[in-house]
Amino acid sequence: MNDFTAPAPHPSTxxxxxxALFRDHGDDIEPLSHGxxxxxxxxxxxxxxxxxxxxxxESCDCPDHRHHPETACKHIHAAIxxxxxxxxxxxxxxxxxxxxxxxxANLARMGA
Numbered sequence: 011m012n013d014f015t016a017p018a019p020h021p022s023t024x025x026x027x028x029x030a031l032f033r034d035h036g037d038d039i040e041p042l043s044h045g046x047x048x049x050x051x052x053x054x055x056x057x058x059x060x061x062x063x064x065x066x067x068e069s070c071d072c073p074d075h076r077h078h079p080e081t082a083c084k085h086i087h088a089a090i091x092x093x094x095x096x097x098x099x100x101x102x103x104x105x106x107x108x109x110x111x112x113x114x115a116n117l118a119r120m121g122a
Contacts, residue, residue: 024074028087039092047092049085059089 031052032039040048045063048056049070057072068086069075075083082090 024082024084025087027084028082028091031084032088032091036088036092036095039089041096045093047089049088049092051085057085059085061086061089061093 031049035050038050042048042058045061047059047061049059050056051072057070059070060068062068067079068082069079070083070085072083072085075081075086
């Protein structure tokens with residue numbers, strides 16, 4: 011049993027601000043194309059985030075990322091969470107390759 015609990019991120023970190031942005035405006039994030047997303051800003055306007063799905067560096071055209079390109083801004087964190095949510099929904103929507111009835115029939119045919 012593992013009783014290690016990771017500490018919660020400090021509320022002023024870019025990651026925690028990205029979580030808050032996704033929580034409050036995740037439904038407003040729009041996919042553009044090939045790993046690019048339009049992410050709303052907290053003070054109005056939108057920024058384009060590129061998650062670099064074909065290699066390279068993640069980027070955002072917000073002022074914070076322009077001044078600190080070595081770190082992911084809150085918009086990049088929010089876009090990553092949006093992409094994860096979309097992928098999870100897509101996986102859940104797919105039906106299993108073999109349903110329970112097909113598995114039971116195959117097991118019965120094999121004598122199991």
